[in-house]
Structures are given as C-alpha cells and as structure tokens.
Amino acid sequence: MTRKLVGIVDYGAGNIASVTRSLKKTGYRCFASRNPAELDKASVLVLPGVGAFPSAMQALHGCGLVGYLQESVQGGRSLVGICLGMQLLGDFSEEIAPTAGLGFVPGRVVRIRDARWHIGWNALETSGRASFLAESDGRSVYFNHSYVLETSPEYVVAVARLGEALAPFPVAVQRGNIFGLQFHPEKSQSAGLRILSDVLAEAHHAG
Amino acid sequence: MLGKRLVGVITVKDGWAVQSFGFGRYLPLGRAEILADNLDRWGADEVLILCIDRGAAGPDLALLRRVAAKGLSTPLIYGGGIRSVEDAVAVVASGADRVAVDTLLRDDPAIVPGIEAALGAQAVIAALPLGIDGDALVSFDYRTRTRAPLAEATLALLRAGSISEVLAMDHVNDGGAAFDERIVDLFPVPEVPLIAFGGLRDPDQIRRVLGRPSVRAAAVGNSLSYGENRIRQLKSKLGALPIRVPSYHRWIDQ
Numbered sequence: 001m002t003r004k005l006v007g008i009v010d011y012g013a014g015n016i017a018s019v020t021r022s023l024k025k026t027g028y029r030c031f032a033s034r035n036p037a038e039l040d041k042a043s044v045l046v047l048p049g050v051g052a053f054p055s056a057m058q059a060l061h062g063c064g065l066v067g068y069l070q071e072s073v074q075g076g077r078s079l080v081g082i083c084l085g086m087q088l089l090g091d092f093s094e095e096i097a098p099t100a101g102l103g104f105v106p107g108r109v110v111r112i113r114d115a116r117w118h119i120g121w122n123a124l125e126t127s128g129r130a131s132f133l134a135e136s137d138g139r140s141v142y143f144n145h146s147y148v149l150e151t152s153p154e155y156v157v158a159v160a161r162l163g164e165a166l167a168p169f170p171v172a173v174q175r176g177n178i179f180g181l182q183f184h185p186e187k188s189q190s191a192g193l194r195i196l197s198d199v200l201a202e203a204h205h206a207g
Numbered sequence: 208m209l210g211k212r213l214v215g216v217i218t219v220k221d222g223w224a225v226q227s228f229g230f231g232r233y234l235p236l237g238r239a240e241i242l243a244d245n246l247d248r249w250g251a252d253e254v255l256i257l258c259i260d261r262g263a264a265g266p267d268l269a270l271l272r273r274v275a276a277k278g279l280s281t282p283l284i285y286g287g288g289i290r291s292v293e294d295a296v297a298v299v300a301s302g303a304d305r306v307a308v309d310t311l312l313r314d315d316p317a318i319v320p321g322i323e324a325a326l327g328a329q330a331v332i333a334a335l336p337l338g339i340d341g342d343a344l345v346s347f348d349y350r351t352r353t354r355a356p357l358a359e360a361t362l363a364l365l366r367a368g369s370i371s372e373v374l375a376m377d378h379v380n381d382g383g384a385a386f387d388e389r390i391v392d393l394f395p396v397p398e399v400p401l402i403a404f405g406g407l408r409d410p411d412q413i414r415r416v417l418g419r420p421s422v423r424a425a426a427v428g429n430s431l432s433y434g435e436n437r438i439r440q441l442k443s444k445l446g447a448l449p450i451r452v453p454s455y456h457r458w459i460d461q
Contacts, residue, residue: 012300015299015300015302015303015304016300017272017275017300017301017302018275018279018302018304021275021278022278022280025278025280050299050304050326050327050330051299051325051326051327051330052323052324052325052326052327054324055324055325084327095327096324116368116371116398117328117329117371117372117400118209118329119329119371119372119400119423120209120210120211120212120252120423120424121209121210121212121252121451122208122209122210123208140210140451140452142282143209144282144304144305144329144330145327145329146327146328146329146371160209161208162208162209163208163209164208184282184304186280187279187280187281187282187283187304188280189247189250189280189281190280192280193280
C-alpha cells in the first residue's frame with residue numbers, strides 16, 4: 001500500500017492549525033514543518049497562506065523553502081496552494097510592492113476588478129475540466145482576498161464573480177501536479193471539506 | 208454571486224461568554240469555545256469573538272487555541288487586546304482568520320498599516336461603537352464613556368483601504384430590540400462595507416438591514432443563545448436575500 005502523507009509547509013504565514021485539523025477530518029495523515037528533510041516524507045505538499053504576498057514570499061525565502069519547493073515540483077511531487085498559497089504559485093504580484101512568486105503557474109497577481117475586496121461566501125463556477133471539482137459546481141465557499149492570480153484560461157478550473165453581470169475571475173487552477181484554491185476550503189464547512197478531500201485525492205494521483 | 212453573511216457574535220468578559228446589554232450590563236452564558244462550536248454546527252457564515260476587557264493584557268490567545276482545538280470549519284474573527292502587529296499576527300497564528308481592532312484605532316492608528324502589510328487589509332476590521340446624537344453619527348469611547356465624531360485618523364485608514372470592513376456597533380441598542388438604521392445612513396465612508404451589530408434580533412429588521420447595499424453582514428449576539436439551531440432558523444426567515452443556504456441542506460445532498 002502506498003503511504004499517503006500530506007506535508008503542510010509551515011513558513012509562518014498561514015493558519016496552520018485550521019488546515020491541519022481540516023486535513024485530518026478528510027482522513028489524511030498530515031504534519032506541518034519547514035524542514036526540507038521532514039517535508040521530503042510527504043507524498044503531497046500543501047502551501048497555505050494568509051496575509052500579503054511580499055511578506056509571504058519573504059518568509060518562504062527566509063525559511064530557505066523557495067528552491068526546495070521548485071525542486072519538489074519539478075521532481076513530480078504535487079503541490080496544493082490555498083488562498084494566498086495559490087497566488088504564490090504565480091510569476092509575479094503587484095500587491096504592495098512588485099514581488100516575484102514561485103513561477104509554477106504562468107500569470108501575475110493583480111487587484112480584483114469591480115471591488116476592493118472579495119470577502120464572504122460565493123459560488124464556484126467550475127470549468128468541468130478538473131475532476132476534483134466535479135461535485136462542487138455551484139457550491140458556496142469562503143473567500144477572503146483582494147488580489148487574484150490572472151493566468152491563461154487553460155489553467156483555470158473554476159471562477160467566481162462579484163455580481164451576475166460582472167466579469168469572472170480565477171479561483172481555482174491546475175497545471176499538471178500543481179493545484180491552487182483561492183478560497184479557504186478549511187473554513188468552508190462541508191462544501192470545503194469535500195473539495196479538500198477531492199483535491200488531495202487528485203493530487204496523489206497526479207504526483 | 209457573493210452572498211450576504213450572518214455572523215454569530217460571542218462576547219467574552221473575564222474569560223466567560225456573556226450576554227451584553229449596552230456593553231454595560233452582563234449575564235453569563237458559559238464557555239466561549241462551546242458557543243463557537245454551536246455556531247459552527249448551526250451554519251453561521253462567520254463567528255466573531257469579542258473579548259471586551261483585554262486592554263493591556265493583550266489578545267486572549269489561550270481562548271483562541273481552545274476554540275481552534277474544536278476544529279471549527281467556520282471563518283473566525285477575533286477582537287480584543289490587539290495592540291501591535293505582533294499581536295495581530297499571533298491572533299491569526301492561533302486560529303483566527305481576521306482581526307477586529309477598536310482601541311488601537313484610538314491609541315495608535317499608525318500601527319494599522321503595519322497589520323495590513325502583514326495580514327492583508329482583507330483581514331483587518333474596524334470595530335466602531337457608534338451612536339446618533341441629534342442627526343449626527345458619533346463614536347463612543349468605552350473607557351471615558353464619552354461620544355465624539357469619528358476620528359480623522361480612522362476615516363483616513365478607511366479611505367486608504369487599510370481596513371476592509373467596519374463592524375458598526377450600535378452601542379445604545381446592544382442587547383436591545385432594534386438596531387438604529389440611521390448608523391448605516393450616516394456612515395461617512397460608503398465604499399467600506401459594514402457589518403451591522405447591536406440590537407439585531409428581529410428577522411424583519413435583519414432582512415431589511417442586509418438588503419442595504421453597503422451592509423455586507425449582520426452580526427447577531429444574545430438572541431442566538433435562546434435556543435438550538437438559531438442560525439438555521441434565522442436564515443430560513445430571511446426570504447430571498449442572497450444568503451448562503453443553511454449548511455444542513457448541503458449535508459443532506461452530499
């Protein structure tokens with residue numbers, strides 16, 4: 001039996017406790033660490049994130065994890081970015097000060113159009129291309145952000161919009177073994193746990 | 208489409224959850240973590256914990272850890288005793304998703320942009336005790352029990368986008384039967400979304416207040432403690448508002 005173990009990247013910019021408890025609710029064994037030797041034991045890595053992009057990238061660099069994550073992903077291991085963690089997957093962010101990201105998903109992080117914030121529960125509109133979202137079209141999940149990762153449509157697997165007549169923006173992406181969720185599945189009650197469970201199953205399959 | 212939210216509020220004093228009446232008289236309810244667990248099960252859209260007596264003691268991180276240990280899957284806002292960027296970061300690291308600041312806005316508003324830089328403005332809420340004097344909106348200071356116009360420094364932070372939402376607390380009607388809707392009418396920075404709080408218990412008024420464009424959320428405290436499943440019951444009475452379906456529907460169809 002293949003051992004499935006989820007490693008949560010703890011670089012000081014995420015709500016690690018909530019992510020850990022939610023992962024355990026989905027049945028996965030998991031641990032949080034910033035030690036590459038420990039993280040090497042994980043079959044899938046989860047990159048949570050709360051806060052501003054520059055602080056988060058500074059923290060990742062400070063922990064010496066940028067190169068480690070790049071090597072892990074290039075080696076085929078799956079990575080799931082949550083909330084700010086999804087934005088960190090991009091090339092570049094305009095938040096506060098121009099800052100380079102991890103560069104796993106081509107695109108840049110820009111301010112949301114049409115509003116200053118996207119805070120609260122909003123419905124997912126899925127593209128139909130990602131099996132991990134197959135059961136989640138129309139489900140409401142919790143968002144709390146003011147910037148979004150703008151990327152090529154080929155990587156976008158779900159969008160949301162601030163109003164029926166307003167333009168959609170990406171809220172979930174997939175590029176091979178790289179997954180990103182702009183919302184907080186760990187704080188989206190039953191709908192979020194379902195997505196978390198499904199994306200981890202897909203990530204284990206892809207990695 | 209982005210929904211309006213129903214926020215369950217837990218007021219904490221001396222380490223215990225209390226019913227608050229005008230933020231001057233209190234009745235004990237029990238342990239805050241138990242109430243938070245209830246609100247999570249009942250499908251609240253957010254849970255707000257307000258520790259009203261922390262002052263120089265700083266945020267109640269032990270309480271946050273007890274709440275986090277319950278494994279809530281509902282977003283958590285915490286307010287009380289946040290005096291620095293480090294306090295705010297510690298609050299989030301202990302399990303909160305957003306922080307509410309009140310006294311800090313009066314004592315040291317220059318710290319707020321630092322919290323914005325660390326956590327993002329989407330995580331920062333201004334908790335403003337408000338009231339009406341004549342036909343003017345005024346801010347209430349609990350420490351001095353005085354009222355004054357909203358401080359320019361607070362207004363500047365709101366206009367600059369350092370704060371994402373305002374918890375508009377009707378301090379006169381807290382624990383009462385009706386929120387003073389003139390607070391919404393007179394709020395001077397209309398581009399900042401409001402969370403209405405204080406006196407909201409009647410479903411008709413909650414529906415009316417949530418129907419206002421600038422109000423993104425209604426926060427309800429005392430009346431949620433009067434029975435089981437109060438969030439679900441309340442949501443079922445809010446009619447056609449764009450509000451999330453109570454979570455138990457989701458459990459049934461999964």
